[in-house]
Amino acid sequence: MLARVRQRLLEMHTTRAWAALLSAAALVLVVLPLSNGVMAPNSALHAPDYLVPLLGKFLCFGISALSVDIIWGFAGILSLGHGLFFALGGYAMGMYLMRSIAGEGVYRSVLPDFMVFLDWKSLPWYWRGFDSFPFAMMMALLGPGLLAFVFGYFAFRSKIKGVYFSIVTQALTYAAMLLFFQNSAGFGGNNGLTDFKHILGFPLHAATTRLGLYVVSGVTLLLAYLACRYITTSKFGRVLTAIRDAELKARFCGYESTNYKLFVWTFSAVLCALAGALYVPQVGIINPSEMQPSNSIEMAIWVAVGGRGSLAGAVLGAWLINGGKSWLTAAFPSAWLYVLGALFILVTLFLPKGIAGAWSQLMRKRRP
Amino acid sequence: MKRTSRRHAHHLWAVLIFVTIVAASVASEAKAGGPLEEVLRGLASPDGEVVERSLNELATLGDASVVAALEALCDDRLRAGPDGTIYYTAPRERTLRNALSGAVANPQPTGAREVEVNNQVRRQALPVLAQLKLRSPSESVRLAAAKELEERGSAETASLLRGALNVERIAKVRNAMAVALARLDLESTDPDRQLAGLVVARTLGTPSLQSDLKRLAAPTTTDERIRKGARQALDVIDSRQQWVDLIGALFHGLSLASILLLAALGLAVTFGLLGVINMAHGEMLMLGAYTTYAVQIAFERWFPGSIRFYLLAAVPLAFLTALFAGVVLEKTIIRFLYGRPLETLLATWGISLGLIQTVRLVFGAQNVAVANPDWLGGGAEIAEGLVLPYNRIAVILFAVVVTVAVWALLQRTRLGLQVRAVTQNRSMASCLGIATSRIDMWMFGLGSGIAGLGGVALSQIGNVGPELGQTYIIDSFMVVVLGGVGRLAGTIVASLGLGLLNKTLEPFAGAVLGKIVVLAFIILFIQRRPQGIFTLKGRIEV
Numbered sequence: 001m002l003a004r005v006r007q008r009l010l011e012m013h014t015t016r017a018w019a020a021l022l023s024a025a026a027l028v029l030v031v032l033p034l035s036n037g038v039m040a041p042n043s044a045l046h047a048p049d050y051l052v053p054l055l056g057k058f059l060c061f062g063i064s065a066l067s068v069d070i071i072w073g074f075a076g077i078l079s080l081g082h083g084l085f086f087a088l089g090g091y092a093m094g095m096y097l098m099r100s101i102a103g104e105g106v107y108r109s110v111l112p113d114f115m116v117f118l119d120w121k122s123l124p125w126y127w128r129g130f131d132s133f134p135f136a137m138m139m140a141l142l143g144p145g146l147l148a149f150v151f152g153y154f155a156f157r158s159k160i161k162g163v164y165f166s167i168v169t170q171a172l173t174y175a176a177m178l179l180f181f182q183n184s185a186g187f188g189g190n191n192g193l194t195d196f197k198h199i200l201g202f203p204l205h206a207a208t209t210r211l212g213l214y215v216v217s218g219v220t221l222l223l224a225y226l227a228c229r230y231i232t233t234s235k236f237g238r239v240l241t242a243i244r245d246a247e248l249k250a251r252f253c254g255y256e257s258t259n260y261k262l263f264v265w266t267f268s269a270v271l272c273a274l275a276g277a278l279y280v281p282q283v284g285i286i287n288p289s290e291m292q293p294s295n296s297i298e299m300a301i302w303v304a305v306g307g308r309g310s311l312a313g314a315v316l317g318a319w320l321i322n323g324g325k326s327w328l329t330a331a332f333p334s335a336w337l338y339v340l341g342a343l344f345i346l347v348t349l350f351l352p353k354g355i356a357g358a359w360s361q362l363m364r365k366r367r368p
Numbered sequence: 369m370k371r372t373s374r375r376h377a378h379h380l381w382a383v384l385i386f387v388t389i390v391a392a393s394v395a396s397e398a399k400a401g402g403p404l405e406e407v408l409r410g411l412a413s414p415d416g417e418v419v420e421r422s423l424n425e426l427a428t429l430g431d432a433s434v435v436a437a438l439e440a441l442c443d444d445r446l447r448a449g450p451d452g453t454i455y456y457t458a459p460r461e462r463t464l465r466n467a468l469s470g471a472v473a474n475p476q477p478t479g480a481r482e483v484e485v486n487n488q489v490r491r492q493a494l495p496v497l498a499q500l501k502l503r504s505p506s507e508s509v510r511l512a513a514a515k516e517l518e519e520r521g522s523a524e525t526a527s528l529l530r531g532a533l534n535v536e537r538i539a540k541v542r543n544a545m546a547v548a549l550a551r552l553d554l555e556s557t558d559p560d561r562q563l564a565g566l567v568v569a570r571t572l573g574t575p576s577l578q579s580d581l582k583r584l585a586a587p588t589t590t591d592e593r594i595r596k597g598a599r600q601a602l603d604v605i606d607s608r609q610q611w612v613d614l615i616g617a618l619f620h621g622l623s624l625a626s627i628l629l630l631a632a633l634g635l636a637v638t639f640g641l642l643g644v645i646n647m648a649h650g651e652m653l654m655l656g657a658y659t660t661y662a663v664q665i666a667f668e669r670w671f672p673g674s675i676r677f678y679l680l681a682a683v684p685l686a687f688l689t690a691l692f693a694g695v696v697l698e699k700t701i702i703r704f705l706y707g708r709p710l711e712t713l714l715a716t717w718g719i720s721l722g723l724i725q726t727v728r729l730v731f732g733a734q735n736v737a738v739a740n741p742d743w744l745g746g747g748a749e750i751a752e753g754l755v756l757p758y759n760r761i762a763v764i765l766f767a768v769v770v771t772v773a774v775w776a777l778l779q780r781t782r783l784g785l786q787v788r789a790v791t792q793n794r795s796m797a798s799c800l801g802i803a804t805s806r807i808d809m810w811m812f813g814l815g816s817g818i819a820g821l822g823g824v825a826l827s828q829i830g831n832v833g834p835e836l837g838q839t840y841i842i843d844s845f846m847v848v849v850l851g852g853v854g855r856l857a858g859t860i861v862a863s864l865g866l867g868l869l870n871k872t873l874e875p876f877a878g879a880v881l882g883k884i885v886v887l888a889f890i891i892l893f894i895q896r897r898p899q900g901i902f903t904l905k906g907r908i909e910v
Contacts, residue, residue, distance in 0.1 A: 072710075078710045078713070151891075154891055154892070154895060155891070157895070158894055158895040158896075160894060162709055162710065163639075163644075163645040163709045163710065163713055164849060164894075166645075166710065166713060167645065167842075167845040167846075167848075167849060168849065168890070168891065168894075170842060170845070171842050171845065171846055171887055171890075172887065174842050175880075175883050175884045175887045178879075178880045178883060178884075179880055179881075179884060181880075182880055293838070293842065297714070297717050300714060301714060301718075304711075304714060334725065334728075334729060337721045337722070337724065337725035338721075338722055338725055340718070340721055341718040341719065341720075341721035341722035341725070342718065342722070343718065344714050344715055344717055344718020344719075344721070345701060345718040345719065347714075348705060348708075348711040348712075348714050348715040348718075349701065349704055349705070349715065352708075352711065
């Protein structure tokens with residue numbers, strides 16, 4: 001038994017790669033929390049408080065980068081609709097957070113403030129049950145998962161692929177954005193959901209809660225990475241890559257490509273929704289602009305920069321680009337879009353396999 | 369029987385009035401403005417009776433040249449010079465003008481006093497004014513007077529209207545007068561007049577009579593005939609209104625469709641030919657719109673005299689700008705990405721980011737104001753409450769012209785033949801000696817150029833801002849998905865279908881839900897026909 005587990009683990013990674021992964025995880029999950037939580041604030045080793053939610057945000061982006069990579073890098077399907085799943089997960093979390101401050105809003109009503117503002121008398125039916133955290137989390141995963149399943153079922157069944165699929169997912173996200181922008185949809189319209197105060201009883205503004213959310217995001221990212229790695233190194237994953245590279249041949253070999261694609265598509269959507277659900281309490285707001293077409297495309301560029309088909313590369317790409325964004329939008333606000341635009345062009349032209357691809361090529365050259 | 373007798377009565381009225389008019393005009397000609405001038409002076413009299421007599425006399429004389437003076441009287445803008453000459457000032461002006469000719473008095477008399485008016489005088493002056501306006505030689509003045517009387521006519525204006533109706537020859541003005549009269553009739557208590565009003569309401573079906581009709585159709589009306597007549601008239605209005613709404617929705621659908629067509633035409637051509645989705649296509653629309661803006665600015669600065677024609681210069685310039693941008697993009701970036709459609713999608717998105725940011729830095733992040741030239745302002749009122757704006761009509765016609773031009777280019781020229789050959793089978797076309805990469809470049813440029821033309825059209829009916837392209841790009845992608853690639857007919861049918869579907873769904877479902885329904889429809893539609901409405905019969909890669 002143990003031997004089989006060991007063998008499977010070694011299929012996922014070499015010993016060296018495991019060591020690298022675990023040390024990276026330790027850096028993120030142990031060293032930084034210690035530096036923020038234990039070190040004295042004036043010490044040089046102290047990580048400042050503002051850094052924690054920022055890095056927590058990056059961890060969530062890492063999860064969504066994984067979700068885009070597993071569908072694009074391994075199944076060859078470029079989704080421009082992952083912003084939708086991200087936002088839906090976020091909205092489910094936001095709904096829970098809104099319900100948990102019932103009676104503490106500006107109007108002291110049991111209803112969320114925006115509903116009082118719209119003069120609504122009772123909760124719409126789809127808000128029922130969101131005062132329970134487990135239910136909200138279930139919906140955060142189930143809602144986007146179901147949507148992805150139904151949409152994927154119709155799309156893959158009719159062999160929509162390539163750019164067609166990308167465009168249709170983009171249109172879906174766009175339509176959803178328009179829907180959520182409406183006040184009558186019951187999700188707070190333009191402003192979305194905000195003014196959260198506590199999660200599971202812990203105050204959201206407290207440094208310890210933020211650290212806690214950061215650690216939860218880190219652990220989730222690690223687990224998500226392992227799950228994706230498990231899938232891609234399994235037989236399932238190999239069939240998936242076969243479908244990506246030659247779908248017709250795979251079908252002739254007897255693999256029903258539709259089912260494979262549908263599974264990985266739904267899995268990816270759920271993963272992205274999870275990222276969204278973790279993201280919202282750390283940034284304190286969710287609104288429809290998360291569904292802008294540009295957000296979904298940016299997720300794709302994280303993966304493209306990091307390296308399609310390399311899970312670690314995707315996470316790294318998400319971190320690099322968002323780090324660059326945080327720095328550039330503060331230092332040179334008008335330059336950021338140029339940099340991003342240039343990244344899109346240069347990476348597709350000169351780095352088709354991203355940083356990870358360039359790295360492995362370099363390694364191969366050094367050690368023939 | 370009754371009707372004929374009424375008609376006779378009308379004839380009699382007409383003859384009478386005609387005689388009065390002729391007499392009055394003869395009289396006024398004979399004395400060359402003398403009596404008018406004299407009568408006008410009476411308006412400035414402090415004696416109320418003299419004023420009333422003057423007003424009545426003005427009514428009898430029936431000369432429309434005193435309209436301005438009477439309007440001024442009601443607005444407290446009438447002035448009397450020290451020698452008794454009457455002047456008025458135009459609204460929001462201080463210069464005195466001659467009361468009859470309207471010419472600015474030179475020299476300006478000093479010591480002119482304001483002619484005091486009380487409400488009684490106003491009450492007497494208004495019908496006289498209305499009568500004079502209804503007899504004005506200018507069609508638009510008569511029309512405006514009839515519309516005004518419909519809004520606030522009084523019992524005595526009914527007879528004025530009836531008189532004017534009998535001599536009126538222009539159908540549009542007649543209708544307006546008839547409606548105003550019908551309204552007064554409906555509001556009267558005389559059942560005969562009410563019935564007469566109902567006849568007009570039923571035949572013309574004017575929505576503005578609705579509230580009066582509803583009152584009459586209520587169970588409180590005792591007269592059975594009137595109640596029934598009012599209900600019938602309401603039905604006529606309702607069914608007419610439905611038509612008007614339908615035509616309005618169709619028109620707006622057509623307008624949206626032509627925009628979609630202009631946006632999608634180039635997209636479909638490049639997608640069909642090169643197999644790449646150009647995410648920067650929307651920005652070509654934007655470039656076209658901003659070129660229009662720049663041309664407008666240039667005309668304002670250098671040729672302010674011919675600003676009316678700036679649009680004519682903007683059309684070719686926008687086309688060339690976008691074409692040039694397209695060719696440059698193809699040469700520097702796109703051509704290295706053929707065969708990798710998903711990467712092209714990302715790269716062109718990057719291009720669009722750069723273009724948006726550049727425009728933002730050059731022209732600012734705010735929307736810029738592109739004005740319609742005067743010949744595109746206003747609209748054609750084809751029915752009560754249905755105005756078709758000229759700018760939208762122009763956009764529809766423009767889309768037709770552009771589509772025909774593209775069709776001619778693809779079907780009737782050598783380049784078009786080569787394009788179709790490359791679209792169907794690239795390697796075979798290449799073997800036959802067609803320079804495929806040159807074709808690619810020109811077609812990418814052309815597709816962008818068409819989008820530039822679309823931008824000119826958009827600038828005339830909507831806001832022009834850096835994000836202009838983003839608003840339309842997703843819809844035009846949907847057109848391409850629905851219409852299939854490489855076939856002009858598919859693009860046309862798809863944009864027509866989407867435009868009309870969107871606008872006809874809007875009244876029921878709202879704009880957003882309408883969009884979602886359309887999207888669902890597209891997803892279901894490509895279940896049945898994954899290649900779009902019209903599939904290319906040829907060897908295209910699946």
